[in-house]
Amino acid sequence: ENIVGLKSNQIVQRGMCYIPQIANVFPSLSVEENLEMGAFVRNVPLKPLKDKIFAMFPKLSDRRQQRAGTLSGGERQMLAMGKALMLEPSLLLLDEPSAALSPILVTQVFEQIKQINQSGTAIVLVEQNARKALEMAHRGYVLESGRDAMSGPGLALLNDPKVGELYLGAGRGH
Numbered sequence: 001e002n003i004v005g006l007k008s009n010q011i012v013q014r015g016m017c018y019i020p021q022i023a024n025v026f027p028s029l030s031v032e033e034n035l036e037m038g039a040f041v042r043n044v045p046l047k048p049l050k051d052k053i054f055a056m057f058p059k060l061s062d063r064r065q066q067r068a069g070t071l072s073g074g075e076r077q078m079l080a081m082g083k084a085l086m087l088e089p090s091l092l093l094l095d096e097p098s099a100a101l102s103p104i105l106v107t108q109v110f111e112q113i114k115q116i117n118q119s120g121t122a123i124v125l126v127e128q129n130a131r132k133a134l135e136m137a138h139r140g141y142v143l144e145s146g147r148d149a150m151s152g153p154g155l156a157l158l159n160d161p162k163v164g165e166l167y168l169g170a171g172r173g174h
Contacts, residue, residue, distance in 0.1 A: 012041055015090035021099050024080035027069025031060050031079055034068050038083030046086075053082040056112065074105030081112060091122045098129045110136060130168055134158035142167060 003011050025034050035050050054061035057078045063071065068079055077097055084092060097113065098106040110132050117123045117136075127133040134140050137154025142163055150163060157163050 009041060012087060012089075015087075016093065017084040017087050017089035017091070018093040019080050019084050019095065019097065021096040025068040025071075025076050025083065027067065029068055030065050031068060031071070032064040034079055034083050035060075035086055038086035042087065049086050049088070053085055056085070056115065057082050072105075074101050074108065077101065077105075077109055078112065081109075081116070085116065085121075089121060091124065092116065093124045095126050096128055097125070098127060098132065106132065131158065 001014065003014065003016070006014075026037060029037065032050065035053055036046055039046055039049060054064070059075055060078055060082060063075065068076060071079060081092075081094075081097070094113065097109050101109060106129060113123060113125065114136050125133055125137070134154040134157050137157075140152065140154040140157045141148050142150040142157060150157060150160070152160075158168075
């Protein structure tokens, strides 16, 4: 279905949700209030949805009354994903979810993305950490000057010598 020209709420109603790289939570609201805001367009009981998110992100459960602006970067990213998942989207668009995170948090965020995908949600991921993204991608696209330069299964691209040399730093002493 072509969504060009549709309003944001119409896109959300079709099961699509976008998580921006920055400004992806409401800093003055609590963790729990952020999750509730994620489901504001739905007329469904919120408790089962919140319980599901807290089970997926136990750290958030421990901080349900904490203001989102006081969370660490990784916790904010988890909250942003949880807020989006309150919509139970069929397609989740993620913009640089690992940006500015420590290596341990990057691994945790990618594990959660993998789990979300395995639960049936399609993921479109724009990510600066190409290695991590291609390791888990069913399909990958390598862009050059904004154009599709190469595409294929994620692992095939990750193991492609040309991709390694040009985009992943292989052969440059990295």
